Amino acid sequence: MPERQRVTHDKRRFSSGSSLVSLVLATLAIAGCVKHAPAAGPPATAAGASEIDLETSRTLFADAIKDEEAQNWAGAREKLQRAGAIKMTPSIRFHIALCEEQLKYPCEALNDYIAAVNQARDNEDSEVLLASIDGLGRLASRLQVLKTFSPTAAGHIGVQCQPHGDDTMEKLRAEAEARQEEGVKRHTVGDVAGAWLAFKQAYTIYPSPKILWNLALSELDTGRNLDAARHLHTYAALKDPSVTQEKKKVASKRLAEARKKLGGILVEAAQGSKISVDEEPLPQGYEDGDLIELDPGHHVVVAELGTLRQERSIKVKLGKVTKVAMDDLTKTKPPEQAKSALK
Template identity: 25%
Template sequence: MEQGGLRKSGRQIIAAAALGAALLAAPPAGAQTKEELAEARALFQEGVALSAANNCAAALARFQAVANVRRTPQVLFNIAECEARLGRLVSALGNYRIAAAAADGDPKAREVTANVGARIEDLEQRIPRLAIRRGQGALTATILLDGSALGAAEMSADIPVDPGPHIVSARIGDREVVRETVTLEERDEKTVEVAIDEPPRPAAPPRAAAPPDVAPPEASRPAARPSKAPGLVVLGAGIASGVVGGVFLGLRAGTLSDLDALCGGDRSCPPSARPTADRGRLYTGVAEVGIGLGVAGVAAGIALLVTSGRSAAAAEPRAGAAAARRSAGGGVPRAAVVPHAPGADLAGLGVAGRF
């Protein structure tokens, strides 16, 4: 086995040397300088040496640098030789074919013509082939092989690939929905069917136009809770009126005492007691009015405070009932001063109230 490998390496070295001699003997092209050609010859010699030492990766880099200066059939043949030994069979097959086309009819490339046909035939048998087909749910998906999207022609034929692992994937939009790794050896032929089990996403429903702003009917609006401030003000005013009435009621009592002293306890009073009687009437009227207004204000203030603690919906029936009472002759609390009211004292004043 080792002897066979040595014989093969020896034949490759001899072939590379012959091709190198052909390259060195080639007439210089007008587009390159002597320095560039000299550097290319040196790189080619390094590539031959590295290939003989089985350092194909380094040799390939040298040959590719030479091809940038002179792309001869010999250089292309040696590039294909290195790629084939590195397992890049597909690229090697392509470079062999290009070298064969370039050597056709060139007397200086007879060595290439003599060897390239067997190399092409050998690789065509060794290169594995992968068939990728669309399965269920993949009709509209983008199919990729090793990250490159496949066209319709590639999907309908077998694809030559290098030996080793390959990634078959499918994308819908920007989402990868299928990813599978397939490993092939030399001469393998495999078929991969891409099936997508994921159901397609439903299209988003069209957005309905926003309805125009319509003010809610008055009945549906929540009623604002009445403020307690009016009730507090009325209650305070009622208390103040009652206090004033009480003060004047005290003054009235003092005036009555004075009249009793001047009149001697009967109804016949001297003229000098008239100012005191007038003052008594005034105190009585003010006291009765103040007390009456105080009672009415306190009652009204308490009523306002009670209704302000309820919702407007609960207050509306009360308001309707109050309106009915007013229409029936009830009305708001009233107080009136009645002169010469029955039961009045000397001043003859009274308060008549209705609530």
């Protein structure tokens, strides 16, 4: 995406794209939050629900989560819809969408993720909001939004969709630019939390180096130092022509800022080992011997190579590098520059 303008705030530079608004999330941003009645799913009937009904809803939700864990998506969805008929919460709506995504009902899932975003914004439920945004991002790569209706007097939005079309990527790019434009505007007026959310949306919809850069800086602004470090690490490792050596130098300086508030580990294991920390794989851009940034505290590191697997429990200290040797796997010496990364 070509860079069209620069906006400077608090000595940090954010790049802005066009103001095109073409897909669902842009419409959701109108007037802050837009209520949505999805095409599928039960209506919310919270008003007048008795305590017995609410307890039934809670039981159904708990049983549905067990079904999800057993990958019984159809059974989970049915119970969630019954629970939602009593009291539709953002969490119930999100799990309905998740089940529909797994059941290959993409259009229904799209509508329910949108509804979950709206309801979570109303309820200031950030966890469900971000999970729903991630769900939308997954679906966006497989769906083409054909028509987005403007909000009615009741604030309802309807969406029609069909399988992936040739112009999907262009629409996703335009929507990501719209979210990025919003992030730049919010950052300019000092709304760093709103800017971060907009950049998070943009990067979920359409990852690009420019959006990744803006997201990483907004994470620094909002104290999300680990996320910022991971994204800056990824940015500096990109082989995209737009990421020049000069930009990589700036990214490295900002990465050093984030690392001052973190700890890190160096894993010594066989080359090509699959490394995970706290059951999460390493983000894109990390290679053998790289310093892995972590929040201070206890962590579990796992190295896997073929049928070999080794696990280590470690304690990471602020500003310190901890070596993690996987003795059961052939060691490779980490590069010297990684050892001093936190100094």
